Structure formats: structure tokens, C-alpha cells
Amino acid sequence: MDQSHIRNFCIIAHIDHGKSTLADRLLVQTGTITEREMREQVLDDMDLEREKGVTIKASAVRMFYTAPGGQAYELNLIDTPGHVDFTYEVSRALQACEGAVLVVDAVQGVQAQTLANLYMAIDADLEIIPVVNKIDLPSADPDAVAEEIEKLVGLPAEEVIPVSAKTGLNTDAVLEAVVQRVPPPKGDPEAPLRALIFDSHYDSYKGVVAYVRVIDGEAPPNRRLMLMAEGIVVEPLEMGVFAPRMTPIDEPLRAGEVGYVATGLKDVKQVRVGDTLSLASRPAKRPLPGYQPAKPMVFAGIYPVESDDFMDLRDALDKLRLNDASLTYQPETSVALGFGFRVGFLGLFHMEIVQERLEREYSLNLIATAPSVAYRVLLTNGEEIEIDSPAELPEPNFVEEIREPWMEIQVWTPSDYIGPIMDLVTSRRGVFRKMEYLDEKRVQLTYELPLAELIVDFYDQLKSRTRGYASLDYRFLDYRAEELVKLDLLVNEEPVDALSIIVHRNFAYQKGDALTRKLKQVIPRQMFKVPIQASIGNRIIARQTVPALRKDVLAKCYGGDVTRKRKLLEKQKEGKKRMKMLGSVEIPQEAFMAVLKLNEGE
Numbered sequence: 001m002d003q004s005h006i007r008n009f010c011i012i013a014h015i016d017h018g019k020s021t022l023a024d025r026l027l028v029q030t031g032t033i034t035e036r037e038m039r040e041q042v043l044d045d046m047d048l049e050r051e052k053g054v055t056i057k058a059s060a061v062r063m064f065y066t067a068p069g070g071q072a073y074e075l076n077l078i079d080t081p082g083h084v085d086f087t088y089e090v091s092r093a094l095q096a097c098e099g100a101v102l103v104v105d106a107v108q109g110v111q112a113q114t115l116a117n118l119y120m121a122i123d124a125d126l127e128i129i130p131v132v133n134k135i136d137l138p139s140a141d142p143d144a145v146a147e148e149i150e151k152l153v154g155l156p157a158e159e160v161i162p163v164s165a166k167t168g169l170n171t172d173a174v175l176e177a178v179v180q181r182v183p184p185p186k187g188d189p190e191a192p193l194r195a196l197i198f199d200s201h202y203d204s205y206k207g208v209v210a211y212v213r214v215i216d217g218e219a220p221p222n223r224r225l226m227l228m229a230e231g232i233v234v235e236p237l238e239m240g241v242f243a244p245r246m247t248p249i250d251e252p253l254r255a256g257e258v259g260y261v262a263t264g265l266k267d268v269k270q271v272r273v274g275d276t277l278s279l280a281s282r283p284a285k286r287p288l289p290g291y292q293p294a295k296p297m298v299f300a301g302i303y304p305v306e307s308d309d310f311m312d313l314r315d316a317l318d319k320l321r322l323n324d325a326s327l328t329y330q331p332e333t334s335v336a337l338g339f340g341f342r343v344g345f346l347g348l349f350h351m352e353i354v355q356e357r358l359e360r361e362y363s364l365n366l367i368a369t370a371p372s373v374a375y376r377v378l379l380t381n382g383e384e385i386e387i388d389s390p391a392e393l394p395e396p397n398f399v400e401e402i403r404e405p406w407m408e409i410q411v412w413t414p415s416d417y418i419g420p421i422m423d424l425v426t427s428r429r430g431v432f433r434k435m436e437y438l439d440e441k442r443v444q445l446t447y448e449l450p451l452a453e454l455i456v457d458f459y460d461q462l463k464s465r466t467r468g469y470a471s472l473d474y475r476f477l478d479y480r481a482e483e484l485v486k487l488d489l490l491v492n493e494e495p496v497d498a499l500s501i502i503v504h505r506n507f508a509y510q511k512g513d514a515l516t517r518k519l520k521q522v523i524p525r526q527m528f529k530v531p532i533q534a535s536i537g538n539r540i541i542a543r544q545t546v547p548a549l550r551k552d553v554l555a556k557c558y559g560g561d562v563t564r565k566r567k568l569l570e571k572q573k574e575g576k577k578r579m580k581m582l583g584s585v586e587i588p589q590e591a592f593m594a595v596l597k598l599n600e601g602e
């Protein structure tokens with residue numbers, strides 16, 4: 001198809017505002033899928049995504065749309081992940097488009113991620129089509145939300161399209177607006193090939209499959225291609241389009257079009273999102289701008305509960321990485337937990353997904369340590385090292401300075417909750433930067449906050465203190481030197497390396513006290529007393545004791561009911577699975593997560 005009749009666009013939205021539903025609705029309307037297939041949610045291919053109701057990986061789909069005048073158009077819809085952990089992927093997906101449909105929930109209005117993604121879309125020079133969704137809901141207030149969009153985003157309220165993605169009401173207006181308002185691609189069809197890789201996945205037969213948007217030139221089938229970042233040459237096994245599933249084609253992929261190239265490569269790391277694909281025989285002079293690797297921000301130790309499963313865990317991580325290039329890991333040994341891996345994640349949400357997939361798809365039983373951030377440590381000999389585990393921190397007399405990552409966070413909230421949010425942020429070493437009124441009722445608060453504090457249940461606390469009304473967005477700022485110390489925990493007089501954390505000196509006593517109390521609750525009673533202590537260096541700063549076991553667990557089931565007894569025993573067995581023996585004491589998974597739950601009931 002001629003470039004002037006191609007439109008490439010994406011949908012941006014805050015989580016749950018209806019991006020997937022609208023995408024599916026457009027697919028039904030263009031006859032790309034049937035109503036029945038719509039219910040099976042085409043764009044979210046991964047099981048976990050459907051269960052969690054969130055989009056993790058960007059993907060793409062092609063539709064044909066015939067305008068009322070009879071002109072046919074090729075529309076490529078590129079899906080973007082909505083969560084802040086995946087910002088880099090969002091920004092690459094946006095580069096593949098000329099327009100963005102901005103979906104805002106008619107009940108909830110504009111939220112932090114709506115704006116965060118919108119700013120990225122504006123940076124990428126996309127034409128924005130504002131849409132208010134869920135107008136079928138009785139509590140919907142599309143006019144007020146359109147006003148809000150005008151005020152915050154500067155798009156005229158009368159251009160905002162009110163729709164119901166669920167019922168299909170007025171969604172044809174969205175297709176028409178895409179055709180009318182989104183500019184066609186403007187690449188040079190004669191120039192040497194330049195195609196942007198905006199996503200990829202691993203297929204055991206076809207190797208790494210790169211999702212590409214052709215910017216200039218064309219990609220003929222059966223020609224050798226080059227990945228420009230590393231100069232890797234590949235002989236594609238297959239090329240095709242998303243119609244909506246992967247469909248091979250014999251034609252070239254031309255300037256402006258979106259499709260895939262099955263590279264046959266076995267390592268996703270070689271095919272990086274953001275890289276440029278060109279022809280091996282006639283490479284472009286320069287790659288497309290703006291490539292950068294995604295950088296892990298949060299780290300945790302992951303250990304098999306049964307030491308024998310270590311090899312299986314390694315295999316599982318190797319396989320998982322094939323589909324997730326942002327996953328990093330290296331072997332780690334813990335005195336307490338044995339052999340495992342230090343795994344790097346883009347954020348907490350990413351960590352949760354990875355752990356769940358490892359357990360579910362590879363039937364592994366795992367213990368994860370509390371997440372940590374990466375610290376930069378300046379040593380007394382002038383050397384600077386980066387550590388991503390508290391256990392790696394050198395002895396204090398070798399340490400000149402410890403620097404930790406700081407974030408800028410933005411909170412959107414009804415103004416009633418400013419007080420509780422201020423309290424929360426201050427208790428987490430946050431620094432207030434500014435407050436702007438969005439309208440009479442809502443404000444945007446900007447703070448700076450250490451990442452280490454953000455990953456410790458900050459989001460949950462924010463939600464509970466604002467009854468779920470506040471939304472959050474964050475980005476990395478810089479590394480700052482702080483008064484940080486390592487807090488060690490001893491169980492039954494033995495230090496447990498996997499429980500160590502790095503904390504601010506001013507909060508060390510408070511944390512030590514809270515942590516020992518929490519551990520006392522979660523460590524099961526033994527036949528003997530178990531002291532739990534927190535220390536800084538050799539100094540004990542807090543202590544609790546788990547009293548010795550007295551009663552038989554079955555004693556409270558006054559004989560009689562056998563099923564109940566069995567149930568109780570089964571339950572105990574279940575609970576056992578996620579325990580590690582440390583010397584003579586069993587430590588459950590909850591102990592490692594205790595540090596995340598210190599503020600429960602705050």
C-alpha cells in the first residue's frame with residue numbers, strides 16, 4: 001500500500017482505563033477479528049497478562065479500514081505497556097508511530113500514568129487523539145473529563161471523542177479520527193533500509209523474532225540483514241505481518257509498514273529493542289537515533305527451596321531471558337540460603353512477574369530475598385564499586401562513602417489527601433519539590449525520594465492512605481551520598497546474610513526494632529527459645545525472642561474430626577515448602593519479605 005494510506009498509531013492510557021478493550025473493539029470493527037475472538041483478548045498474548053489484566057510486552061497488529069468515501073487504509077496498531085517499569089519499551093513503541101490515541105476513563109479522569117505516557121508521546125512528536133472511554137457507566141462524566149483534558153493537556157474539549165469500548169458506542173469515530181488526523185509515514189522509500197526494532201520475542205523454531213517498523217527503504221524477503229548496533233548479519237528465516245497473528249509474506253516490507261523478521265538468532269540480547277535493521281549488502285549510513293539498553297533498578301536474590309533444584313532454576317532463567325532481554329542474573333551464594341542467583345529487574349512489578357513465571361511455568365519452589373537497589377560505594381583507597389546486594393558491602397573501615405539512587409516521583413491526588421501523603425513521603429526521607437493545582441479538587445505533588453524507600457511498599461501505603469485515589473509515576477534522577485549503614489540480623493546467634501539490609505543511620509534503630517518484632521511473628525516456634533537480634537557492626541541494637549514450643553498443634557482439635565486434623569497437617573506441610581533450614585531453625589519466605597511489611601497497619 002502507498003505510504004499516504006498507511007497510519008501507524010498506538011493507544012496510551014493509565015492502567016485499567018480500557019486500552020485493551022478499545023484495541024479489540026477496533027479490531028472487530030475493521031473485521032480483523034470476530035466478536036468471539038475479541039473476548040479472548042488478542043493483543044495480550046501472555047497468560048499472566050490476562051490474569052493480571054495488564055499489558056507487559058508491546059506487540060502489534062495490522063487492520064484494513066475503509067473510510068466512508070471508499071478509500072482503503074492500512075492501520076497498524078502498536079501496543080504499549082502501561083506500567084512505569086517498562087518506560088523504555090513504551091518510548092520505543094512510540095517511535096514506531098505517528099499518532100497516539102489517548103484513552104481516559106470517564107469516571108476516573110486523568111491519572112499520573114496517563115500524563116507520563118502522554119508526555120513521552122508529545123516528545124516523540126505524535127499527533128494525539130483524545131478519547132474518553134466507558135461513557136456507558138452511570139457514573140461517567142465525559143464532559144467534565146473532556147474539560148480536564150483541555151486544561152491539562154491543552155487539547156480542545158470539543159475534539160475529545162466520547163466512546164464506550166465495551167459496547168462499541170461511537171468507536172468508529174476513533175478509526176475515522178486516526179485516518180483524518182494522524183499523518184501518514186514520511187520515510188524515503190528509495191533510501192537504504194532502516195527499520196526500527198520496537199519489540200521482540202523468542203520462538204524455539206524461528207529464533208528471535210524482531211518486530212519492526214520500516215522507516216526508510218524496503219526489506220525484501222530472503223535477503224541478508226544487518227543489526228546496526230553490533231554489526232550482526234542475519235539470514236532471516238521468515239518475514240511477515242501481524243494480521244492479526246504472525247503471517248508470512250513474500251512481498252517486501254516497505255517504508256511505513258509494520259511487520260516482523262524471524263532472525264534465527266538464538267540470543268535475545270543480540271536483537272535489542274531500539275536497534276536498527278538494515279540491508280547487509282547496502283547498509284544505511286547511520287542507524288536511527290535514540291537506542292539505549294534498559295537498565296535494571298531493583299535486585300533480589302532468588303534461591304531454590306530445595307538445593308537440588310539449582311540447575312533447574314538456572315535453566316528456567318536462561319529460558320525466561322530468551323523472551324525478556326531486560327532480565328539480568330548472576331550466580332550468588334548465601335551462607336543462609338545456599339546457591340542461587342542475584343537477579344536484576346526493571347522495577348518491583350517486573351520482579352513480581354518474573355518470580356511468578358519461574359514458579360508457575362517451571363514448577364520451581366523459590367525463596368526470594370527482599371529487593372534491594374544498586375549502591376555505589378567509594379572505598380578509602382579511592383576505588384568505586386557498585387553493589388546490588390547488602391551482603392557485598394565491604395567492612396565499614398574500607399568505606400569512604402555510600403551513594404544510593406534517587407528518584408523524582410509525581411503523585412496525583414484529590415487535595416484532601418495532601419497531608420497524609422506529605423507524612424508518608426517525609427517518613428521515607430523524601431524531599432518536597434513542588435505542588436500544582438490541576439483544578440479545584442486535584443493536585444500534582446512532586447518529590448524526590450530514595451529508590452530504596454520507594455520499593456518498600458510505598459505504593460501500597462500511598463493507595464491505602466488515599467483510599468486508592470492517588471496515582472504515582474517515577475523516574476531516575478541521580479546517585480547521592482547518604483549516611484547509610486548495614487543492618488544485620490541474627491537468628492539463634494547466627495547472622496543470616498540474606499536478611500541484611502542497608503538503611504539510613506537515622507532510621508537504623510527504628511528499622512532494627514520493627515524487623516526483629518516482625519521476624520518474631522513469622523518464625524515458627526521451635527523446641528527451644530530462639531533469640532532474634534539486629535546489629536550494626538558488632539553492636540546489637542534490638543532483640544526479640546521466639547518462645548519455645550509448648551503445645552502440640554493437634555491438641556486443639558479435640559480428637560474426633562479426622563478430616564480437620566488431616567487438613568491441619570496438610571496445611572502445615574504446605575507451609576513447610578517455603579521454609580529454609582538455618583542451622584536448627586526454619587525460616588519461612590515471609591521472613592525475607594518482612595522488611596517490606598514493616599509498616600503494615602501504619
Ligand code: GTP
Nearest residue numbers: 016017018019020021053054055082134164165166
Ligand atoms: P491494562 O492492560 O491494565 O493497561 O488495562 P487496559 O487499559 O487495557 O484496560 P482494559 O481494556 O483491560 O479494561 C479495564 C477494565 O475496564 C475491564 O474490566 C474492561 O471490561 C473495562 N472496560 C473497558 N472499556 C469499558 C467501557 O467502555 N465501559 C465499561 N463499562 N467498561 C469498560
